[in-house]
Amino acid sequence: MSSKGLPPKEWGGCPRLVAAGVTLTYAALLGVYVERWQRLASREAREDVLGADRLVPNYHHINNHRDPLYNDQGKSRELNAFGRDFVRLYRDVAGGGSNESAVWPALCRLDSDGDGISNGMELGDPCCRWQPAPPRSAFVLDHHAEYRRWCISEPARDRADPYWAKPASCDPPSYNSVEYWTQYRWFYYLQVRTPVEGYPIQAKHVIGACSVALLFLYWFVYEGLFVDVFLLWSPRKRFGLRTWVLVNVAAFLFMDLTSGIAHLCLDYMPNWIPMVGCVANGFQEHHRVPALLARKPLWNQLNDVFILAPLGAMFLLASKPTRVLRLFWFWAILYVGLFLMAHPWAHMHKDMLPLPVQVAQAWGVLLDQAAHMRHHQDLESQFTILSGHADLVIDTLSQIVPPQRYDLWLFIFISWVLSPIYLNMCFRDRFEKFEAVLYSGSMKTEPCLA
Incomplete structure (x- = not known):
């Protein structure tokens, strides 16, 4: 490393281009943080709405709506009908906060949007049993709280949903778990065997796919990746099988965790954020109709990732990864495609899947239906969509x-995804020494790709 902390000149990478890209990325993340802070700042000044998310069930689980008390998907500062009912009951029934637990039982039985469906039914508590709970309270049916976290709708929007689920009776002291699971499985697999017409291929998706193909072509032709991927003999020498397997496993685990963090961000992100908001919109709509993802053509299941592919290809070319990291990134990119397919597979009946996929699910290599059903039931856990093993971390x-x-x-996600690039730039000399142990032969460097 040089005295200024940059890689040596013979490295051949483009550190300034990488630094500029990283700076712009974190500046965009700062903009997302500031937008959220400004949007919530004026509301938190009102004591009658402070902590509303603690007093309303499934406050953060409404598809494409960040704050159900406000208009315009939560962007507006103007209270909607549900918000006005909340403020009135908070003042009149709860005594301005002295008896907060009394707010929801009264609000639950109202029909704020006048669509003939109670607020409790729309927010997953048709029996009005829910009580304020600590943050991150896992969904357990036997807790006698809300009946469901799935099939949630906006209590201030007059839109009847055809998938209502409720217990046959609210009189028993506990819910009927058999009845609940019958309803939930029906909801989870609803119309999964009926394909739908996919979205047309767009230019942004084609450009993204081409950027990945060109990246691989460059690595195969000019960087010797073909030899490393297929373990072929060449004067350059190949890695041993053990190194090949370890790099492959590391890429798999890296992408398992990456898939979970990305999934979490998209589940809770507003759909008005540039570039990625449309992807978030699709993920959240998928919560309303889970099987919709599995009913789309294969291309539509993969195309979202291609929106950001040119940016990723630029980072990888500019950072000029070492031989080991090139192999790592090759497998990691392929595993992106795999987790985008493993997700809809987890929404299909097993008899709809190819035999290799069924075996991979049975062996715990790919996410199975039972594990992903727990995510759609709870919505606050088990976000990974490759194998599910990284759920423990998230x-x-x-x-x-x-x-x-x-x-x-989002800060966590970007920092995690860029971490191999940081390591490549800051500790490149150590990577090269490590690679020298793995194979004999001189290391050659090439100029930065113009």
């Missing part, structure tokens, strides 16, 4: 950083 971290803080999770 579920633990989400106890510290709540899932609804999408702005902070």
Whole structure:
């Protein structure tokens, strides 16, 4: 490393281009943080809405709506009908906060939007049993709280949903778990065997796919990646099988965790954020109709990732990863495609899947239906969509950083995805020494790709 902390000149990468890209990325993340802070600042000054998310069930689980008390998907500062009912009951029934637990039982039985469906039914508590709970309270049917976290709708929007689920009777002291699971499984697999027409291919998706193809072509032709991927003999020497397997496993685990963090961000992110908001919109709509994802053509299941692919290809070319990291990134990119397919597979009946996929699910290599059903039931845990093994990390971290803080999770996501690039630039000499142990032969450097 040079005295200024940059890689040596013979490295051949483009550190200034990488630094500029990283700076712009974090500046955009700062903009997301500031937008959220400004949007909430004026509301928090009102004592009658402070902490409303603690007093209303499933406050953060409404599809494409960040604050159900406000108009325009939560962007507006103007209270909607549900918000006005909340403020009135908070003042009149709860005594301005002295008896907060009395707000929801009264609000639950109202029909704020006048669509003939109670607020409790729309927010998953048709029996009005829910009580304020600590943050990150896991969904357990036997807790006698809300009946469901799935099939949630806006209590201030007159739109009847055809998938209502409620217990046959609210009189028993506990819910009927058999009845609940019958309803939930029906909702989860609803119309999954009926394909739908996909969205047309757009130019942005084609450009993204081409950028990945060109990146691989450059690495295969000019960087010797073909030899490393297929373990072929060449004067350059190949890696051993053990190194090949370890790099492959590392890429798989890296992308398992990446898939979970990305999924969490998209589940809670507003759909008005540039570039990624449309992807978030699709993920959140998928919560309303889970099987819709599995009913789309294969291209539509993969195309979202291609929106950001040119930016990723630029980072990888400019950072000029070492031989080991090139192999790592090759497998990691392929595993992106795999987790985008594993997600809809987890929404299909097993008899709809190819035999290799069924075997991979049975062996725990790919996410199975039972694990992903737990995510759609709880909505605050088990976000990974490749194998599910990284859920332990995300579920633990989400106890510290709540899932609804999408702005902070975006910082975590970008930092995690860029971490191999940071390591490549800051510790390149150590990577090269490590690679020298793995194979004999001189290391050659090439100029930065213009």
